[in-house]
Amino acid sequence: MIANPSLIKEPERILVVDDDTEIRDALCAALQYEGYEVHIAVNGKEAVDRAQRLKPNLILMDVQMPVIDGIEATRRLKEDPVTVHIPILMVTVVDKKENIIKALEAGAIDYVTKPFFMPELTARVKAVLTLKKHYDESIEVKKQLNISEEKYRLVVDNASEAILVIQDGKSKFFNPKIREFMRCSSKNLASRPFVDFVHPEDQAKASEYFKELLEGEGAARIFDFRVVNKRGGIKWLEANGVLISWEGKPATLNFLTDVTERKQAQEEKEKIQYQLLQAQKMEAVGTLAGGISHDFNNLLQVIQGYGQMLLHNENQDERAQEALVRIVGAAKRGADLTQQLLTFSRAVDSDTRPLDLNHEVKKVKTLLDRTIPKMINIDLDLADHLRIVNADPTQVEQILMNLAVNAKDAMPEGGKLLIKTENAILNDEVCRLHPDATPWVYALLTVSDSGHGMDLETQEHIFEPFYTTKDVDKGTGLGLAMVYGIVKNHNGFISCTSDPGDGTTFKIYLPTLDREVQVDDEKEARAPIMQGSETILLVDDEEFIRDLVVQVLGESGYTVITAPDGKSGIKLYAEQQERIDLVILDLIMPEMGGRKCLAELLKMDPQVRVLIASGYALDGPAIEAIKTGARGHISKPYDIKEMLRVIREVLDHN
Incomplete structure (x- = not known):
């Protein structure tokens, strides 16, 4: 029967170092008898060389030898990383105690004395080899633990969670x-x-x-x-x-x-779904209101027509005449309500024309000064060079009057009413939250009051016909419904923000015309503000934004070069650096973002003037960009006046 080679245990190797042939042979014979693999060296130098090659399990080292003695050889072996862990058993004569001390100090693990008592010698050898085995096992366990810990540490430290x-x-x-x-x-x-x-x-x-x-x-x-x-x-x-x-x-x-991004996406999705449901609900209510209003209008026409005919009959007595006057008056009031319902359902014609909202606000302000109680302060904050809208002036007046009346009713003890206008550029990101909006320049009309405000439940219903929180004799519930219908009929959209005790703000967005036009009540063409003649490089991944900014800046005298991404922007700047006076750089773009593009531009030209554009507040990445060399920041959606001001400021201050 042939034994399995993998199960055959290799004998442990022992290096015997002694210059005395007789002693060396005796040691070899005794150790080989015990089953050890024995190798020999005749001096300390040879012992060091052979130990480095053989890496024995144990060295039996004589103290006194030529060339290098055993103590020096031991010291050298213990200084070498290859042999430091090999146990050394020193061999010395009984009366040489100083040799024993020096040997142990040099690194020997134990000693045996001459003349040998072989059973004692082999017992010490076995004991030392057993210790060596346990030591090697502990070293291996520690090594495996270190490997395991390192793997664990790598996994834990680099975990995405x-x-x-x-x-x-x-x-x-x-x-x-x-x-x-x-x-x-x-x-x-x-x-x-x-x-x-x-x-x-x-x-x-x-x-x-x-x-x-x-x-x-x-x-x-x-x-x-x-x-x-x-x-x-x-x-x-x-x-x-x-x-x-x-x-x-x-x-x-x-x-x-x-899960921040997931939560934000979920919240945005819920907002969009809510806006869509609200729009669908209002559309359904509008369709219903329009159908009912037409039928109701016909009935009122019959009542009013016959009533007026009877009024012209001179044979009626006084009581009958008085009753007919009341009937006709009630029919007229009903017709007015019907007209408001039709306005909500967008079933009425609008006499639209190029219109300056600032002019309309000023006209309504004159009327409000005479009708709103004096304890309510009316303030205007009108944008210079507000872009022109295509709107019906009468219906714009209705919007302002209805919102002003609602504000008045919300401030019975007095307060502040603010009417504000401004230009606003809406991009795709903003439009996602408003199903009725499309990317464009809008005129933003804001009406704010310091009244008692509304809770969320009330806000969900304020644009529905006949919904009102007022007493029965103080409101029909059609005012805000009519405002909603007018705004929708002008391809705009309206939003409301309010908190109980903290006032209410209505924001109305009306799309502006794509060119400057002459308004009927203005004889002089509006002059571009903050003009310039410099060349500006615009780097933005949204084509609509690029086209719009080219038009806006072009009207103010600037020459605009555009790039759809960071890499193209860097290439254009490298080619036309001498003629480019300013770079407007979108912060968030695919592939190469604004911060990386800014770094490349600064490497190319440390004096480059860069404006960072971002739809986020001036914090985080925008602040970092400014710290690293950008000259300023403009917020999206752009306020045209503010954008032109910042551009001029950066260009004029080196």
């Missing part, structure tokens, strides 16, 4: 991702209760979540909550947690995922 262990309310373990989420130091995170970092509105729910985990007997739970970092930024996190034992005590192991 934050990993967090919470015990007694505090963070006992966490990976770097949690610090990225929280924007705080490890010390700060570990020293405070974790719920301190949770948004105040979610702290109670977070505490309950961790409590349920601790009481849940290991059942996993998922929970969404917000955290607030030290800069005030808010992130949505999804926690997937389970009960564990940590250092002998109950704790929770939590995997946290950043």
Whole structure:
């Protein structure tokens, strides 16, 4: 029977170092008898060389030898990383105690004395080899532990999720991702209760979540909550947690995922769905109101017509005449209400023309000064060079009067009514939240009051016909419905924001004409403001924005070169650097974003003048761009007056 080679144990190797042939042979014979593989060296130098090649399990080293003695050889072996772990058993004579001390100090593990008692020698050899085996095993275990720990550390430190262990309310373990989420130091995170970092509105729910985990007997739970970092930024996190034992005590192991973008997309989707449902509801109500109004109008026409005919009959007595006057008057009031319903349903014709909203606001202001109580202050904030709209002046007046009357009724003790106009450029991002909007330049008409405000439930119904919060004898519930219908009929849209006790603001967006036109009540053409003759490079990925800015800046005398992305912008600037006076750079673009493009432009020309354009507030990336070399920031949607002012300011100040 042939043994399996993989099961045959290799003999342990021993290097015997001695210059005395007789002693060396005796040692070799005894060790080979015990089954060891024996190698020899005759001096210290040879011992060092052979040990480096053989890497024996044990060295039996004589002290006194030529060339290099055993103590020096031991010292050299212990200084070499290759041989440092090989145990050395020194061989010396009984009366040489100083040799024993020097040998042990040099690194020998033990010693045997001459003359040998072979059973003692082989016993010491076995003991040392056993220790060596245990030592090697412990080294291997430690090595494997280090490898395992390194793998674990790599996985944990590079995980896309934050990993967090919470015990007694505090963070006992966490990976770097949690610090990225929280924007705080490890010390700060570990020293405070974790719920301190949770948004105040979610702290109670977070505490309950961790409590349920601790009481849940290991059942996993998922929970969404917000955290607030030290800069005030808010992130949505999804926690997937389970009960564990940590250092002998109950704790929770939590995997946290950043779901901010998902939450924002969900909120945006819900807003769009709500706006769409509202639009569909108003469309349905408008269709119904239009149909009823036409039929009702016909009935009123019969009542009013016959009533007027009877009034002309001179044979009627006084009481009958008085009754007929009341009938005809009521029919006329009914006809007025019907007309308002038709306006809401957009079933009436509009006499549209190029119109200056500022002019219409001033006319209505004169009327309001005579009709609104003096305890209400009426302020105007009208934009210079407001773009022209195509609108019916009578219906614009109806909008302003109805909103002003609503504001008056909301301020029985007095207050402030503000009417404001401005230009607003709406891009695709803004239009997604308003189904009726399309990317364009709009004239924005804002009417704000400091009245008692409205709750959300009221706001959901304010544009519905006959919905009113006023007493029966003080309102028909058609005023705001008519405003809604007029705005829709002008291809615009309206929004309302309000809080109880904090006033109400209506914003009406009306699309402007694509060119400057002469308005009937203005004899002089409007002059472009903040003009210039410089050349501007516009880098923006939205074609509509590029076309619009080219038109706006062109009307103010500028020459505009456009690029659809960062790479094209850099190429154009490199080719035409001498003629380009300013770069307007969109912050958010695909492939190469605004910040990277800015860095490349600054490398090319440290003196380049760059304006950062962004639909976000002046924080985060926009501030970083300004810190790294941008000259300023303009917000989207553009306010044309403000954009021209900032451009002129940057160009005029080097």
